[in-house]
Amino acid sequence: MPNFLIIIVLYTFFTVMEKSVAVLVLIVLMLNGALFLFFFNSSDGTGNVSFAHSGPAFPCDVRAGLSSFPFCSPSLTVGDRVKDLIGRLTLQEKVQQLVNAASAVPRLGIPAYNWRSEALHGVSNAGPGTRFGGRVPGATSFPQVILTAASFNASLWEAIGQVVSTEARAMHNVGLAGLTFWSPNVNIFRDPRWGRGQETPGEDPVLTAKYASSYVRGLQDTDGSDSNRLKVASCCKHYTAYDLDNWNGVQSDTFDAKVTLQDLEDTFNPPFKSCVLDGNVASVMCSYNKVNGVPTCADKDLLRGTIRGEWKLNGYIVSDCDSVDVLYNSQHYASTPEDAVADVIKAGLDLDCGSFLGKYTESAVKAGKVDESLLDQALVNTFTTLMRLGWFDGDPANQPYGNLGPKDVCTEKHQELALDAARQGIVLLKNDGTLPLAANKISSLAVVGPNANATKVMIGDYEGIPCKYTTPLQGLSAYSSILYAPGCANVACAGNGFLGAAVKAATEADATVLIVGGDQTLETEGRDRISLLLPGQQQQLVSEVANASKGPVVLVIMSGGPCDISFAKDEDKIAGIIWVGYPGQAGGIAIADVIFGRYNPGWQLMHVPAFVLSGGRLPMTWYPQEFVKIPMINMNMRPDPATGYPGRTYRFYTGKTVYMFGDGLSYTSFKYTLVQAPKLVSLPMDDKLAFAQKKSNFSCETVQITQINCQKLQMDVQVDVNNVGPRDGSHVIFLFSTPPPKHHSPKKQLLGFHKVHITSGARERVHFNVDVCKDLSIVDKAGNRNLPVGSHLFRIGDLQHSLSVQITN
Numbered sequence: 001m002p003n004f005l006i007i008i009v010l011y012t013f014f015t016v017m018e019k020s021v022a023v024l025v026l027i028v029l030m031l032n033g034a035l036f037l038f039f040f041n042s043s044d045g046t047g048n049v050s051f052a053h054s055g056p057a058f059p060c061d062v063r064a065g066l067s068s069f070p071f072c073s074p075s076l077t078v079g080d081r082v083k084d085l086i087g088r089l090t091l092q093e094k095v096q097q098l099v100n101a102a103s104a105v106p107r108l109g110i111p112a113y114n115w116r117s118e119a120l121h122g123v124s125n126a127g128p129g130t131r132f133g134g135r136v137p138g139a140t141s142f143p144q145v146i147l148t149a150a151s152f153n154a155s156l157w158e159a160i161g162q163v164v165s166t167e168a169r170a171m172h173n174v175g176l177a178g179l180t181f182w183s184p185n186v187n188i189f190r191d192p193r194w195g196r197g198q199e200t201p202g203e204d205p206v207l208t209a210k211y212a213s214s215y216v217r218g219l220q221d222t223d224g225s226d227s228n229r230l231k232v233a234s235c236c237k238h239y240t241a242y243d244l245d246n247w248n249g250v251q252s253d254t255f256d257a258k259v260t261l262q263d264l265e266d267t268f269n270p271p272f273k274s275c276v277l278d279g280n281v282a283s284v285m286c287s288y289n290k291v292n293g294v295p296t297c298a299d300k301d302l303l304r305g306t307i308r309g310e311w312k313l314n315g316y317i318v319s320d321c322d323s324v325d326v327l328y329n330s331q332h333y334a335s336t337p338e339d340a341v342a343d344v345i346k347a348g349l350d351l352d353c354g355s356f357l358g359k360y361t362e363s364a365v366k367a368g369k370v371d372e373s374l375l376d377q378a379l380v381n382t383f384t385t386l387m388r389l390g391w392f393d394g395d396p397a398n399q400p401y402g403n404l405g406p407k408d409v410c411t412e413k414h415q416e417l418a419l420d421a422a423r424q425g426i427v428l429l430k431n432d433g434t435l436p437l438a439a440n441k442i443s444s445l446a447v448v449g450p451n452a453n454a455t456k457v458m459i460g461d462y463e464g465i466p467c468k469y470t471t472p473l474q475g476l477s478a479y480s481s482i483l484y485a486p487g488c489a490n491v492a493c494a495g496n497g498f499l500g501a502a503v504k505a506a507t508e509a510d511a512t513v514l515i516v517g518g519d520q521t522l523e524t525e526g527r528d529r530i531s532l533l534l535p536g537q538q539q540q541l542v543s544e545v546a547n548a549s550k551g552p553v554v555l556v557i558m559s560g561g562p563c564d565i566s567f568a569k570d571e572d573k574i575a576g577i578i579w580v581g582y583p584g585q586a587g588g589i590a591i592a593d594v595i596f597g598r599y600n601p602g603w604q605l606m607h608v609p610a611f612v613l614s615g616g617r618l619p620m621t622w623y624p625q626e627f628v629k630i631p632m633i634n635m636n637m638r639p640d641p642a643t644g645y646p647g648r649t650y651r652f653y654t655g656k657t658v659y660m661f662g663d664g665l666s667y668t669s670f671k672y673t674l675v676q677a678p679k680l681v682s683l684p685m686d687d688k689l690a691f692a693q694k695k696s697n698f699s700c701e702t703v704q705i706t707q708i709n710c711q712k713l714q715m716d717v718q719v720d721v722n723n724v725g726p727r728d729g730s731h732v733i734f735l736f737s738t739p740p741p742k743h744h745s746p747k748k749q750l751l752g753f754h755k756v757h758i759t760s761g762a763r764e765r766v767h768f769n770v771d772v773c774k775d776l777s778i779v780d781k782a783g784n785r786n787l788p789v790g791s792h793l794f795r796i797g798d799l800q801h802s803l804s805v806q807i808t809n
C-alpha cells in the first residue's frame with residue numbers, strides 16, 4: 001500500500017497534536033520521494049550522487065543543452081577540441097583551471113573537477129577527488145607496494161593496475177571518483193629509514209622502472225583499439241631525488257638534495273624515464289625538495305628539458321601538493337608570488353596541487369611576468385588528458401567503461417588477486433627445515449605479537465577502505481586451534497605487562513607464530529624511522545617467547561622498511577623468519593598459507609590453484625642498526641673511502657648486511673644451466689667512431705653510447721631452470737652483471753628478472769634479452785652513458801659467465 005494511503009487512513013484517528021506531526025512526516029516522506037526520484041532517474045542510470053548539487057555532473061551534457069560546442073564533439077580531433085575550448089575561456093577562467101580543485105565554467109556547461117585522486121595499491125580516499133560511501137563503501141585493498149614488488153612478477157603488477165582502474169572507473173560512474181590518479185610512487189628507496197619506502201617498489205632502478213611501466217600500463221589500460229584513450233590517467237611521482245621526509249630536523253619540503261649528475265642518470269631518474277617511454281604515463285609530479293639548489297617544480301632543465309623535451313611526455317606535469325606555495329613561502333625561492341608563478345610556469349609546470357596559481361597567476365600575467373600563451377600551453381596538456389579520458393564526451397554511461405558500476409568493485413576475483421599478490425610477495429628469509437608447518441601435526445598454535453590480529457596496519461599508507469580484512473589470527477585459525485596473546489599493547493611495545501601470557505601460550509602450544517614489526521605510527525609520510533631495530537621491547541618479547549616455546553617458532557615481520565633482526569637470524573630457537581610487508585586486506589590468509597605451505601580450501605574463494613610458496617624476494621637491502629649513523633641527507637649512492645661513507649643499496653654499499661637485495665628462500669630447489677650466452681661483443685671501429693674517439697681523447701676504455709650504432713647490439717642469454725626439489729614452486733631468476741670498474745661503476749647491477757612457475761621435476765627455459773647499450777653501459781661523472789671495454793661478468797645464481805666487450809678494426 002502506498003505511503004500516502006496509510007497516512008490518510010490513520011489520519012482520521014489522530015489528535016490535533018498527532019495531526020501536525022503526521023503532516024510533518026508526510027512532508028518529509030514526499031521530499032524523500034522527490035529526492036529518491038531525482039537520484040535514481042539520472043540518465044546514467046547509476047544514481048549519480050553528483051546530481052544532488054546544481055549544475056551538470058559532467059561537461060557536454062545533452063540534457064542540459066550544453067553539448068553543441070565543438071569541444072564536445074568526439075568527431076573532431078583532440079587537438080581541435082582543446083583549441084576550441086581554450087579559445088572560449090577568459091584569463092580569469094584559465095587561471096582557475098591551473099589548480100587541482102578546478103572551478104566550474106557554468107556558461108560552457110563545465111562542472112568543477114578535482115584532479116587529485118590516489119590509487120597506490122587500490123582506490124584510495126587520500127585525495128579529495130575520491131570518496132567512499134553509499135553504494136561503494138570500500139574497494140579492493142592490495143598489499144602495500146613494497147610487498148607487491150617483492151613478487152618480481154610484472155604481469156601481476158599490470159593485472160593489479162587493471163583491477164584498480166576498473167574499480168576507479170566504476171566509482172567514477174557513480175560520482176565517487178575522479179579520473180586522474182596520482183600513483184605510483186616510483187622514487188628509489190635510497191635509505192632504509194624513509195617512512196615512504198613502503199610505497200615504493202624498492203631500491204633498484206631496473207626493478208622500479210619495470211614496476212612503474214607495468215602498473216601504469218595496467219591502470220591506463222590503453223591496449224584497446226584507441227591507444228590514445230585512457231581508462232584512468234596515472235601519474236609517476238615524485239620527480240626527482242625525493243626520498244627523505246623528516247630526518248634530524250630536515251624536512252622533505254625544504255631539503256636541498258645535493259645530487260650528482262651520475263646518480264641522477266643511473267639511479268634517481270630511470271624509473272621516471274621508463275614511466276614516460278615504456279608506460280606512456282599521462283602525468284609526472286615534481287617533488288617538494290630542491291635538487292642542487294633549485295626546487296624541482298621550478299627547474300626548467302628537469303621539466304621542459306628532460307620530461308617534455310627528451311622523453312616527450314604525452315600528458316601534464318603537476319606539482320606535489322602545495323609545493324608551489326612551499327617554494328615561495330618556505331624556500332623563499334622567488335621574491336614575489338608572481339615571480340614564483342612565472343618560475344614554475346616557465347619551467348613547464350601545468351597544474352598546481354594547491355591554490356597558489358589560482359591566487360597569483362592573473363596578477364603575474366598582468367604584470368608581464370608570464371605570457372598568457374604559456375598558460376594556454378599548460379591547459380593544452382591538462383585538457384588533452386581529460387579529452388583522452390572521455391571527460392568531454394558527455395554522459396559516462398554512454399562511453400567505454402560506462403557499464404562499470406558498484407557491482408564491479410570488491411568482486412570475488414578482485415579480492416582473490418589481492419590475496420594472490422600477498423602470497424606472491426611474501427619472502428621466506430630463514431628456514432631450518434621446519435617450514436612449512438604440517439597442519440596435521442599442529443593441534444594448537446600460539447599466536448603472539450602486536451601485529452598478530454592486525455587490520456588497518458596491513459594496508460599501509462595511501463590506503464582506501466578495504467572490502468574487508470582477514471587478520472593473521474583469523475587466517476591461522478583455519479589451520480589450527482589458537483592460543484592468542486598479543487605480548488604488547490601495540491607496536492611501540494613500551495612495557496612488558498603482556499609478556500607472561502605470551503610466554504605461557506608458547507609453553508603450551510605445539511608451535512608458536514610471532515607477528516611483530518611496525519605500523520604507520522613509526523613509518524609513514526612525514527615520519528622517517530630513527531632506528532632499524534624492532535620497536536620498543538619487541539626484541540625482548542621475541543627472545544623470551546622463543547626461549548620458552550615448547551614447539552618450533554616462526555617469526556613474522558610486518559613492516560614496510562627493513563629491520564635489523566640479526567638476533568633472530570642467529571637464534572636457533574627461531575626456526576623460520578618471514579617478511580610480509582604490509583600485506584593488504586587479505587594478508588592474514590596469505591601469511592597462514594605460506595606458513596602451512598598450502599592453499600586452505602576452507603577459505604570461500606574460488607579459482608585459486610593448490611598453493612605453494614610463491615617465492616618473493618627482497619626488493620631492498622636490510623642494513624644493520626649501525627647504518628643509522630649515516631646522515632640520511634647524504635644523497636650519494638657511491639661509497640667514499642676517504643670519509644668512510646659506505647654508499648647505498650646493493651649496487652654500491654660496502655658495509656655489512658642483515659639480508660641482501662634479492663634474498664628469499666623456497667620450499668623447493670632449483671638448478672640453473674647456461675644454455676646460451678655470447679662471449680664477445682665487437683664494436684666495429686668505423687670512421688665515425690674513430691673520429692669521435694679522437695675528439696673526446698678516447699682512452700680505449702669506454703665509448704659513449706651516443707657514438708655507437710646500438711640498434712644491432714641485442715643479445716639473447718638463455719638459461720634452463722630445473723625444479724629439482726620435492727614441491728612445485730614459483731621462482732625468480734635474476735641476471736646481474738658486474739661491469740669493468742670504470743667511472744665508479746656499480747659492483748653489481750640487475751639487468752633483468754623473470755618469474756617462472758615450475759612443477760617438481762620439470763624444466764623451464766628462460767630468455768634474457770640484453771640490450772648492450774642500455775643494459776651494459778655505465779654512467780660517467782657528467783651523466784653520460786658509456787660502454788666500458790673489457791670483461792662484464794654475468795651472474796645468474798651461482799652461474800658466472802664473462803662477456804668481453806672489444807673494439808675491432
Ligand SMILES: *[C@@H]1O[C@H](CO)[C@@H](O)[C@H](O)[C@H]1NC(C)=O
Nearest residue numbers: 453454455469471473474484
Ligand atoms: C581480531 O580482530 C578482529 C577484527 O578487528 C576482531 O573482530 C576480533 O575480535 C579480534 N580477535 C581477538 C581475539 O582479539
Ligand SMILES: *[C@@H]1O[C@H](CO)[C@@H](O)[C@H](O)[C@H]1NC(C)=O
Nearest residue numbers: 540543544545546547548549
Ligand atoms: C630461557 O629459559 C630458561 C629456562 O627454560 C631460563 O633459565 C633462561 O633464563 C631463559 N633465557 C632467556 C634469555 O630468557
Ligand SMILES: *[C@@H]1O[C@H](CO)[C@@H](O)[C@H](O)[C@H]1NC(C)=O
Nearest residue numbers: 692693694695696697698699
Ligand atoms: C684532448 O687532449 C688535449 C691534449 O691533452 C687537450 O688539449 C684537449 O682539451 C682534450 N680534449 C678533450 C675533448 O678533452
Ligand SMILES: *[C@@H]1O[C@H](CO)[C@@H](O)[C@H](O)[C@H]1NC(C)=O
Nearest residue numbers: 153155156159730755756757
Ligand atoms: C604472476 O602473476 C600472475 C597474475 O596474478 C599469475 O597468473 C602468474 O601465475 C604469476 N606468475 C608466476 C610465475 O607465479
